[in-house]
Amino acid sequence: MVVISVMIEHPIEGLILFETGCGKDYPEAWGAPLNDIFARVDYTEDQELDMAIAKCGKNIKDVKMVIMGHLHLDYAGGLENFLGTDVPIYVHETELKHAFYSVATKSDLGAYLPHYMKFDLNWQAFSGDFLEIAQGINVHLAKGHTPGLCIMQVNLQDSGTCIFTTDMYHVYENFDSSHPQGWLARDHDDWVRSNQMIHMLQKRTGAKMVFGHCADTLAKYKTAPEHYT
Template sequence: MLAFLIEHPTEGLILYETGAGENYPEIVGAPVQDVFSRVDYDKSMNLDEQIALTGHKIEDVKMVIIGHLHLDHSGGLEHFRGKNVPVYVHELELKYAFYSVATKTDLGVYMPHYLTFDINWVPVHGSYYEIASGLNLHLSPGHTPGLMIMQVNLKNSGTWIFTSDQYHVKENFEDDVPQGWLARDHAAWVQSHQMIKGLKRRTNAKVVLGHCWDTVRALGLEFAPKAYD
């Protein structure tokens, strides 16, 4: 479960996704843990403690971008309740997540403890949004209706693409293997996959997948505070 901190020259600290939040095993419960295998968790993995390893405090974060609102990518939003920090999420994802919790139609992957009205939600509209200089968001539906990948253009290390859960493991991306039942819309997933493949080809980007430990190790991202510029 990954989160990425960006030191932007004009916007300050920007956080892309938040991980699962504190007390993750207790919050999700045994059924979810059993489906996805049990998760090793300790307090040092909490978002605030990981950010502290970079020399910052979680209170320094000026903006949060959410790829999608599943609990393992957005549970850490509990730290931003009542803080007025803008949390950018695609309008389609925001609507679907709140509907799912309210109607219990997709409860278990969306959780009510961070889908609350005291978070400063800022909806993103359309298929593309340049949220800051060098930071571009692309709507990539399939896994969820409003998933957004993030393209980051860095001076020295080039372009990076953070895919959230458009891809869980490298076989999804490298071998064109769809997500199966993990995708809410297979046809939309294929279209998003083609868009991302083209984006990588044009920019020669490094691609960071949602849960792939092999990819994380290959890019040298195992431990905070690893940084690229």
């Protein structure tokens, strides 16, 4: 399984990231037993967030905006790169509240970690079911896996629409069969409603689908330093 981050070079907003991966020091931050459950294999340093960005001739310090689909530890660990900066971190307010509550009460410890749930990140919470966060970039609330998970829709001039589902779908089978990830869906009824919305969005736009942890799907697409326009 893979963990996916997305970089967009936007003509107006500059460099934008969608989610940030596990973070460089995740083995220490996660600790046992999570390191045993989610072992890191086939790892090379060029897979780190800053190194992947460098493959494209950019520097992580060039990032102007981060969009978080959700704040689970395997997607938000890389937020450590933006601690103490003014880079805005956009996340749905429901997700942000749930993440801080989960850390404070230890009600979902292991999914959210205090390591990156910090006050010195420039959190920018948004609400509602839909937000055009920049021209050509839309986020849609897709509850189920978490209460405030959002997918990202990117409309490209030449390559068409891409939808990045984060962990609404871990692998393509979840989408193709409309089958949630067992207990990882958390709220089954919400997941079913979100699934219907996403299927209709994909049908309407003909979008390429990129799923949260699906190596088979990722292998079909270009990855850094290759890109879509």
